[in-house]
Every structure is written in structure tokens, then in C-alpha cells.
Amino acid sequence: MQQFLDGEVLNSAFTVGYRNLKKNMAAINDLNVFPVPDGDTGTNMVHTFGGGLGAVTAQKNVGLYLRELSRAVLLNARGNSGVIFSQFIRGLYCGFENKETICFADLAYAFDCAREDTYKSIISPTEGTILTVIREATDYLTANADKFDDFKSGFEALLGCMKDTLVRTPQMLPVLKEAGVVDSGAAGLVCFFEGMYAYFCGLSFDDIDEIEFNAPKGEISASFGPDSVMEYGYCTEFVLQLMNAKTDISSFSKDEFVKPLESLGDSIVAVVNDGIVKIHIHTFTPEKVLEYARKFGEFVTIKIENMSVQHNETQVAPQKEQVKYAIIAVASGQGISDYFYSIGASLIIDGGQTNNPSVDDFLKAFDSFDAEHIIVLPNNSNIILTANQAAELYKASDVHVLPTKSLVEGYSALSMMNLWCDTVEELIDDMSSGLSTVVSAFVTTATRDTNIGGVEISKNNYIGIKNKEILICDQDRFKCATELVSNIMEQSEKEVIIVFYGEAVSEEEAKCFKDWLEEEYSLADIGFIEGKQDVYDYIISLE
């Protein structure tokens, strides 16, 4: 029985909530009330929360964890519902700010804060939306939260309340009622809580089905132009309110109504209920269909879509590249990224020390290939974790994350890659062959005064790092770099020295360093690459 949650458990519950949200993303997108398709609420909520979740690491303290998370979710917020969702998480953080762990009863106060934050964020709050779900859940919790002493039973009741609100959203918002759907943002929030509830019931990641992604939307202008041929007609849907002034509603016959439509189009679906007619038809002459229908009543909604556009969009949607192996590396710096592409990386995810890619970034990257095997080369330890998490979630390909802890190790693996290997094991063996011996060295600027391992470090001086250990601090970058290399070479003579020099390093300085290396280590293979990376002025691989 889960009486108390810490930040780590909360993170797990959120993750399953997120996964359920994601699982239902397409369905949420389809809860579309507008004549023009713009249904991307699901996608926006998924990106908003997924982006945040991927950017933080779980930690025990609930308040501290939520502070990080709410910030990250806000930074990733997209779309109307995404922003409200991010305000909701921010509200939870305000409510739990000083909590190390939480019990179910604590939710009442947190939800109250969340309700306040979300309503404040919208200029004219509309009822019958995600806002209403939050508001009614808050009311429910205020009255009942202290009756539950564990999260499973508490969430069961909370979820019931939220679902109850959700099904009533069409009654509160006419546009929903007309379209016959529930509110998409509200549905997204309920999916999220449904996932959390599943977590408290003891279901794990694996109990939730595969993720499905929406196909990217093409540009309409690109697919239907002045010289296009109208091949497929219009998908025409409307809801018609029968009018007493126009027809005798009590004797209205669906079959008789539909019969003339059959000469105007096909794929006809007709529903008649309580004086309301809903029609779906594919036709080349929608104007005639509407003209005919209007003889019986007035339209509540009309949707007409050019199916040639839809057709072309599926045609122009980029084909996924079908490959045996796809190699995805994480790197930052335009120069490094270009270089990695040139030596055979299939895709570079931008990321590094200050910019960890999210699980979702990885999943998207995985999904851009139709690959039998995907090999991921992270560039720091946190990213290894994220990549592993993404690999666990992804089912369409066999994903292998090599534990490359730095760009240097990623390079080592990439440089040894041979895509002709018959088996992925062979490929991984080749790619891993240098990992145990390669030394990663970095030169960067110290951000504060300190003393680490006997090295006196002054802020804004340059520090030379071997793997994770700071060896040198000097105010001169060139001296710092040369001493760092000397130090490493003294311990074990390396044959290959590759330097990725960063944005801050001038061509002249790089050349000086190169000349020095060539003079000092004439037997070594020396390579210089304009990495254009920030943070590290020099990233040096010694192998």
C-alpha cells in the first residue's frame, strides 16, 4: 500500500502517466471540433510533458523534484492545452514546495494551487475544458482527500471524479456537443491520471502498449497546386438540424433522404437522431449535396475536405529510410555534428552537458528510421540513462545503447563502425573495441574558485580534465592544453590524438596547438577538427 510518495516514486508514476497520454495521443488529436483540422492537442501535451520529463532526473525530495520538473515542463510547453498542463504542474509544485514526501491528503492543497495557477494563465477561462476537470477535481479533493490513506484508493476515486467531469464537458461547451466529442485537453489530463492510477495499481511500463506516432502533416500548398487534377472529390460531413418550417420531422425518413444523395457521391454514412441528421459523403459536388440537404433544415456544422490533398499528403510524406543499422549519436557543436555525419552517423541528436535530449527526442529519432538495429552513442552519463529508457520503451527496432560517456568515446565507436558487419554483435564489438583504452581530455573554463584533488582552481582560469579528473589549472589556455596532453602521454604513449577545438578557439591558436603536438609527438597520427562546440574549448581524444 502506497501511503507516502517521494520524488522518485512520483517520477515513476508521472512516467507511466505520460506513457498513457502518449498511447492515446492520436485519439486525443482526433477529438477535433473545428471544421479545419487542427487536432494536435494530444501531440502538444505529449511534447510538453515528455520534454519536461526527459530533461530532469528523479530525486527523492518531492519539492525539489517538482521544482525542476515544473520548470522543464514549462520550457517545453506547446499549444494551449500544453501551456495549461504546464501551469497545472507548476501549481502542484507550489502546493508541494516544502514537502519531502507526500500523502494523498496533501493533494487537496496542491490541486487548489494548481487550479489557481491554471485559471490565472487563461485570459478568458472557458468551462467544459481541462480547466473544469481541474476545478471539479479540486472541489472533490477538498471535501474528500483526507478519507483516503493510500494513493491507489485515492486515485481510483479521483480518477472517477475526473472522468465524470470529462463526459459532461459537451454539456458545458456547445461546440463540443455539436461535434459530439469530449474536450481534448480534458481527455489528455484524464489519460495522464489514468496512467498514474495504473502505476499505483502495480502495472509497469510493459503493461502499456506500443506508442503510435502521428504521420507528419505535409504542406497543403505543396500537394495541391494550380495544375493539380481533382481526382478524389471532397470528403463532406455535416450535422443538420431538421426544421419544422421545412419538413415534417415526425415523418422524416432517413432512406428517402439518402436516396438522392447516392447519385451525388459515395461512401455515404447517415445517422438520424432526434431531429438531427449527421451525414458523411465523398462527392465531387459538395455544393449540390448542401443545397439538397438544406431543403430539410439548417446546418449545425459543416466540414468539407479536398481528398486529393489528403491523398497527396500521404504520397509526399517522406518515406522512412529502410536500413539494417541506424547509428544515432548525441553531439553538440555544428562542426562536430557535420563531421560525425561525414564519417557515417545516420542521425545526430543535438545535446550535451547543458542540453540533455529527452526520452521523446530519442524516440522520435528512433522512429525516423525503418531500421533493424539502432545503435545509440550518448555523450555523457545522464544521456546514457535517458537513451536506455527510450530504448526500453521503443519496440519497432532493436535498440542498443553503447555506454559512451563522452564525445570522444562516441567518436571512437563511430570511427570503428563498419556497416557491413553481418550481425549487430559484430558491429558492436568493432565499435566498442577502442572504448576501454581511449582517453577523453577536455579544456574548459572554471566557473568558481575551489580546490579539487590538490589542484588550486581559480574562477575563469582554464582547467584541464582527463576523463573526470581535473589535472591542471592555468590562466593560459594553450599552456593548459599542452600540459594536459603531456601529462597523459607520460602515463601511456598514445598513437592517435584528435582535437576538436571549440567556438572560442581561433584558427591561429588551434594551429599553434597542432604544430606543438606534431613537433612533440611526431610518431602519432594527429587530427584537428573545427568542432564549433561551446563549453569545452578543446575536446581531445587520445587513443
Added chain:
Amino acid sequence: MNSFVVFGDSTCDLGKEMREKYDIEYVTMNYSIDDEEYVASLDWDEQGAKKHYNLMRGGKRVFTTQVPKNVYYDSFKAVLESGRDVLYISCSSALSASINTAILVAKELEEEFKDAKVYCVDSLISSLGQGYLLMLASQKRGEGLSAEETAKYIEENRLRVNQCGTVESMEYLRRAGRVKASKAFFGNLFGVKPIIISDIKGQNYAYKKVKGTTNARAAIADHIVDAADGVYDTILISHADCEAEAMILRDEILKRAEFKEVIIGYIGPIVGASVGPGTVITFTFGKEVTIEGNE
């Protein structure tokens, strides 16, 4: 006088001394630098070779052309007129289309000289690998085999000449389109050496990567010694202006097996144009090659 004349071409990389020792002729291809055309002679001295490769190092591009028809015609005709047959062992057809011209010329000449024969055999290799097949042909001729028997022997044994080497940069092979390799072998891979063999179709095939020069030497020596299959007769090493590296590689090989003879020579201008300076290639006779480079 020999009953037939053995011809190679500009890619066989046999120097004058070797050609004289084995009585081997060769037909010449051409190359051009800065629109200036040169005959691809294998008789350059060390100074000439160094100068040539330094031009390449400086970024000069070398363009090569196949053996011209008239060169085949004139060279083979002179032999037929002396009453002897011709056995021509060409550069791998995967690397040069010269042999197609040779086959045409052979037909024409055989019409002209009713009793004469011109045999054209695709060596499926180049450089000293092709050179070694020419030496073998010469030996067989010495043992009394006819041109036809020798041609048959070469055809049956050509895949037993193994090649294993490395280049300083894959760029030359890529530009010349004379290598099978996945994209991952190209680009500027500092410190990573591709190991290149000649496959069953006579294509250069980068089949493996090795980190660092030391490891590359070891990989090449291991491969070629294994290919010799326990019979350690001859090792041939050709290089594009990196004799010191060829020597180190020789020592590395001799550490593993005591070959009776080691032949070291310059890679000529034609092969040199498509492999680039700093290339070193070893050859030996032994196991039949079975690897085929992937598409």
C-alpha cells in the same frame, strides 16, 4: 627464343630489373596532370617517383586512361610477326576496362595472322599482384608450357594471389571509384586505417577498420601470412612513396613467417593515381580468395 611473349600493362608495377629477369613486356596506359599527358612508364627512378607523389600530396589530380588500341595493336603485331604468340595478363577488369580493347585487338590480329594466338587473361588484381601472375606465367613458360596452357594455368590460379594493404586516405580510391566500401570508411578518419583486399571480382574492398598504424601493420601481416597457407615463398610489397613503412611491414611479416623472397617496389603512376601517396600493399600466393565485397 621463347615460344610466346608475356605482356602486362602499366598497372603491374614490375620495375625494369624484374621485367628483364622474367622477360616480361608491358603495354602502356597514359596519365595526365594539368592537362599534360604522359606515358605511364614503369621505369621511373626514385627521384621521378618522389616528385610525382609529392605533386599528388600537394593536391594535383592525376587522371588516367586505358591502354590505347594502337598500343595493343602495334605491340602485339610485332610479336606475331616474329612468329610467336601473345599472352596478355591485364589489370583487373574491375579497375580498368583495358582488357576489352585487348580482346578486340586480339580478334583482329588473329584474323590477320591465321596461325597466331593472342591470349588475354584478366588478372583480377593489380600492382605487384598482377606482377606476380606475370612472374608465374614466365616461370611456366620456362617449364615448357605453351601459351595456351600458361593462360589456362593463370586463369585457374589467379584468385590465389592475395592482396592486403592500407591507404593513407580513402579519398583517392573514392574519387577514382575504385573501391567497394561502406560510407563509414570515407570521411577523414584520423588514426583509423582501412584494411583493403582484392575480392573475387578483382575489386578493391575495404573490409575492416583498424585503429592506429601499429594495429594496421599487425592486421595486414596477420592476414597475408595466413593467406600464404603455410607455403612461405614470396612476399611482394608495393608502396606509393613510403618505403620506410614498406620495410617495417616486411619486418612485421618476417617476424611471423620466414618467406624465402621479399620483393619491394614502387606503385606506378596508374595504380598510384587511384590509391594515393602513403599506400602500402602486400601480396602473396596461397589460399584462394573467397571474399566478395558487398554492394
